[in-house]
Each structure stands twice: as C-alpha cells, then as structure tokens.
Amino acid sequence: MPESTYPARALQSGGAVVPPLALGSWNTWDRMTSEEAVAVIRRAVERDAGFFDVAYYNMGPHAENSQTDILFGEALRASGVDRSDLVLCGKLWLWDWPNQGFRAQLLESLERAGLDRFDTLVVGDYLDAPDMPRLVADVNALIAEGLVGSWGINNWRIAQTREALAEAEAQGAAGPVFAQLKYGIARRSMAEGDAYGPLFADGTLTLQASDVFEGGILATGRSPQRKIGADVGGIRERIAAIYPEVARIAGEFGVTPAALGVAFCLSNPATANVLFGASRREQLEQNHAALALARDHGDEVRAALAGCWVDQEVRADGAW
Template sequence: MSASTFPRTPLQPGGRPVPPLALGSWNTWDRMTGDEAIALIHRAVELDAGFFDVAYYNMGPHAENSRTDILFGEALRASGIKRADIVLCGKLWLWDWPNQGFRAQLVESLDRADLDRFDTLVIGDYLDAPDIPRLVSAVNELIAEGLVDSWGINNWRIEHTREALAESAAQSAAGPAFAQLKYGIARRSMAEGDAYGPLFADGTLTLQASDVFEGGILATGRTPQRKIGADVGGIRGRIAAVYPEVARVAAEFGVTPAALGIAFCLANPATVNVLFGASRVAQLEQNHAALALVRDHGAEVRAALAACWVDRDVRADGAW
C-alpha cells in the first residue's frame, strides 16, 4: 500500500481513521467490466481511496433495480483485498420506513453484496419528518447486533439532525457521527452556512462531501445523459456557467477540474472524506492528485474559487 499524501481522520471522535477519498456505488460499478472493477478496487486501496459506499438502489425515486452493489461485491471477492484494509459504508432509506424496517434493509443489502457487516452507514432521503426516537432506537439495535459500528445522515433537514443528536443523548445511544451532504465548489450553503456549519465547527459532526461534481458537470463541463442528483434550487444552469472558471483554475494548479473539486472540499477542515464515482483507474489516479494539492495549496485553492459559489440564495437547511 502506498503512503498517503493526506492525513486520515475518523468519522467520529475515537473512531477508526478513514481514507480521505471514497468511491460511491450509484451508477458506478455497472459502468465497467468485472476485470476493470477488480483493478479499480486494488488501485483504490493503494491510493487511499479504500472507502466504499455500497447501497441497494431500489426504493422511492431510486426504484431502478440497480445491480451495482452486487457487481461491487463480486469484484471485491475476486480482488482478494483483505476486509481490514477497506472501509464499507452502507445505506438505509426512509422512503418506506418503518414499513420496511432497517434490519431488513441492511440484511438485504449485505446479502446482495455478500458482505457480513458495514463499518458505518448513512440513513438517506425522506419526504415526511421521520419518527426520530424510533429511528435512533432502531439504528442502535443494528450497532448492538454488530452489523455496523456507526451512522450518519444524508441531506437531512437541520432540525431533524439536531433532534436526532438530542434524542441519542437522551437514550444514551450512539447518535449520528457525520453528515453526508451535497457539497462542492458551487454548492456550499448547506455545509458552510448557518444550518450545519456550527455542528461542524464545534466537532459535533464531521462532513462527508458528496455530489461534488454536480453529476459530472464540474468535472467535464458536460451534463451526462444518465440519472444524476437533484437540482436543488433550480440552479444547475448557473453551476454549468462557472465550469470555464473551474477549468481555468484547475489548469493553473496543474490538475483536472475533478481533482480541483476534491481538493476544494478537503480544504474545509470539517471534511473527513470526499465521495465520488470513478469508472476507470486513470480517472481515480487523476483524482488522487487532489491530496497533494490540498496538502500544499489548500488555502490558495479555496481563495481562487471564491467567486464560484452559486447557491448563496438557495435554502440551505437540508432535505436535498
């Protein structure tokens, strides 16, 4: 395993330090052959990107019967990578919860990928306010059973995140340790504004940045034909308009726009790691350049991209 060029930090105080780069599973592992997936997993471990987000996408707006989690599991087994050398993050959905309970979801997800447990998990999207006391109790039952060690939230409204933290304390139970939020060069308000910003500043939560390229727009300048994340606030056109500036700044630092976007996120002290999709080893290797860039020029990167903040006027309390 090659030496990291960026320090690992834990998702929660006293927890296991995790890689600063994380690979997501949505529309990722089904965009390559089995041999390519095996090679990508090996290279990810070498490049301190051995944190894998593994989810079953077949619920709510994600009811697409995706096989990407199954394909990841097959590639992981074939790779021979030791379980201790990677971090696995699962996902639970609130679209039909509690009708479809957390344990049933988690067991199905583990079975599909042929895994025995997750290191952590993210509790995902919802429309109506969840029953927080019941949720905290249910996820802690999974922790007690040894199926997972910790948990975080995905783009929740800030009032529900604060309620979960308070309820966890009242139950003397494990609360959310991190927030997986839409965050990047153009969308910053949720993570850096008055909603989640104070919870990151005082160490209550850590940040996992996701959807950092706006579905690839800020990495390539093109809008992909495949399904991508929601356009909160209807600002995707404005985000696309800043791509030329992002590309210009990236060229000045000698990296790709994608690597620049990752470095921008990691330059925020709240960010533990950045979740992105990569379907080629060369793409992962280019993204890895972000680690040296943020180590050597983090503040300069942030300053150079100050004018690219697009969502200042978008509601930023969560549920994205």
C-alpha cells in the same frame, strides 16, 4: 489500512482515521467491466480511496433495481483485497420505513453484496419528518447486533439532524457522527452555512462531501445522459456556466477540474472524506492528485474559487 502521505481524518470524533477519498456506488460499478472493477478496487486501496459506499438502489425515487451493489461485491471478492484494508459504508432508506424495517433492509444489502457487516452506514432521504425515537432505537439495534459500527445522515434538514442528536443523548444511544451532504465548488450553503456549520465547528459531526461534481458537470463541462442528483434550488444552468472558470483554475494548479473539486472539499477542516464516482482507473489516478493539492495549497485553492460559489440564495437548512 495502507499508510497515506495525506493527513487523514476520522469520520467520528475520537475514531479511527478513514481514507480521504471514498468511492460511490450509484451508477458506478455497472458502468465498467468486471476486470476494470477489480482493478479499480485494488488501486483504490493503494491510493487513499479504500472507503466504499455500498447501496442497494431499489426504493422511492431510486427504485431502479440496480445491480451495482452486487457487481461491487463480486469484484471485491475477486480482488483479493483484505477486509481490514477497507472501510465499507451501507445505506438505509426512509422512503418505506418503518414498513420495511432497517434490519431487513440492511440484511438484504449485505446479502446482495456478499458482506457480513458494514463499518458505518448512512440513513438516507425522507419526505416527512421521521419518528425519531424509533429511528434512533432501530439504528442502535443494528449496532448492538454487530451489523454496523456507526451511522450518519444524508442531506437531512438540520432540524431533524439536531433532533436525532438530542434523541440519541436522551436514550443514551449512538447518534449520527457524520453528515453526507451535497457539497462542492458551487454548492456550499448547506455545509458552510449557519445550519450545519456549527455542528462541524464544534466536532459534533464531520462532513462527507458528496455529489461534488454536480453529476459530472464540473468535472467535464458536459451534462451526462444518466440520472444524476437533484438540482436543489434550480441552479444547475448557473453551475454549468462556471465550468470554464473552474477548468481555467484547475489548469493553473496543474490538475483536472475533478481533482480541483476534490481538493476544494478537502480544504474544509470539517471534511473527513470526499465521495465520488470513478468508473475508470484513470479517473481515480487523476483525482488522487487532489490530496497533494489540498495538503500543500488548500487555502490558495479556496481563494481562487471564491467567485464560483453559486448557491448563496438557496436555503441552507436542508429544507429543500
């Protein structure tokens, strides 16, 4: 992995460090030309962002028959980037599990992207509490087969996350090592509250911050026309209202609002990396400024943004 001037962290306790910036796949690779995609991948590896989230969006509320994963795979092969310089994260969905098993999902995802394995993966959203003994066993079967190295969870209720950790210990198996949570300048309760906070503090889990720009609202001040993440707690209008203050503070630090949002997330010691979408190389370059800002002025960033926390009254246990 290319050397970084940023103090990179591991995604799991005792594991190898990962790039501090991570590029998502939802509504990303299908919003640029193939030439742009190749350029973004090459530059991402050079700019501390060689961690790629690769998901097949065609299940449950994401039944979109998206091509973004296929396009990423094509661009990755065309880029000529060495596999050893990348960290690839897959995604499993619980919407139709166990009717559609994890192995079938993972093999389909790998085939679509033209990959042979993922370094790690995220087990995604659910409506009803899953059969945890089976879930842990099924994920560990993928690890044993060499298809993936580790796993994490995506916006789970804290009760199920703790159940997964306990079940893994009971089975003598690998449990989740990180939590991919909605986290950013405005939404902090789930990651910093009494639910997940203790698991981050004692090193049981690390945090992968996602949806940090609230679908782009905190990066541009505009609501995008494309589909964006759920508005947990119905606070999106209040989040949009703080954008002028976010933009003002970003100007004081000499960065874009997006870079300020990334720096805020990185300034949390629990954060292993920050996942965002970049459909232009320019966005990647601008967000890279967050690394120096977080490294040199992280405490100042958090202090300046103290009044921008919007979701204090939203349940922090993940029971949305």
